[in-house]
Amino acid sequence: MKLNRPSLFSALLVTSGLFGCGGGGGGGGTTYSGAANVSIRATPSKIDTGSRTQVTIDISDVVESGIALKMRYPTGLKYVPSSAFLNVGEKEIDLTPTVNVDVSKDDETYLVFYMTQAQFKRSGQDYEGEQATMTVQLEGREAVQNGKIEVDPDVDDPAEDNATEFNVDTPEFEAEDSAPIEVVGD
Numbered sequence: 001m002k003l004n005r006p007s008l009f010s011a012l013l014v015t016s017g018l019f020g021c022g023g024g025g026g027g028g029g030t031t032y033s034g035a036a037n038v039s040i041r042a043t044p045s046k047i048d049t050g051s052r053t054q055v056t057i058d059i060s061d062v063v064e065s066g067i068a069l070k071m072r073y074p075t076g077l078k079y080v081p082s083s084a085f086l087n088v089g090e091k092e093i094d095l096t097p098t099v100n101v102d103v104s105k106d107d108e109t110y111l112v113f114y115m116t117q118a119q120f121k122r123s124g125q126d127y128e129g130e131q132a133t134m135t136v137q138l139e140g141r142e143a144v145q146n147g148k149i150e151v152d153p154d155v156d157d158p159a160e161d162n163a164t165e166f167n168v169d170t171p172e173f174e175a176e177d178s179a180p181i182e183v184v185g186d
Contacts, residue, residue: 140183
């Protein structure tokens, strides 16, 4: 079968579209294929009970409809209220998780933040895939050995109310990146 150039070009576009779509973020890599690119780190990665770690998530290439940024971590850690911020250039946005911070399943806690693409725009500019940094503090409340703090950005479904979009029984969580954490305790 002989393909002319327009047919070959169309076939390549369809093929690249089929294989170029991904389900998740970038895991800190440079190839974009999902809701957003993310990378995560925790400083320090070893704390005592009662001490805190700062979790930093770098976020870029947020889809137009916005994201549900899901975090999962061991129940030996707890979210410090009013400690979440999104930093975009010189702009700092105070964030509050939509999902109840005490929602736990299988000794893991889920924390979910819904963010619009507009939040990632620098003042007075159009969105052009800017990078932002989200920071969150977690406090050690009981011993955790070989723990992980994980992040998964998903596309926010504009047809679904954010208050009910996440379900702990079916969290649809696939970690795009993780940071090690240890809590030394009694």
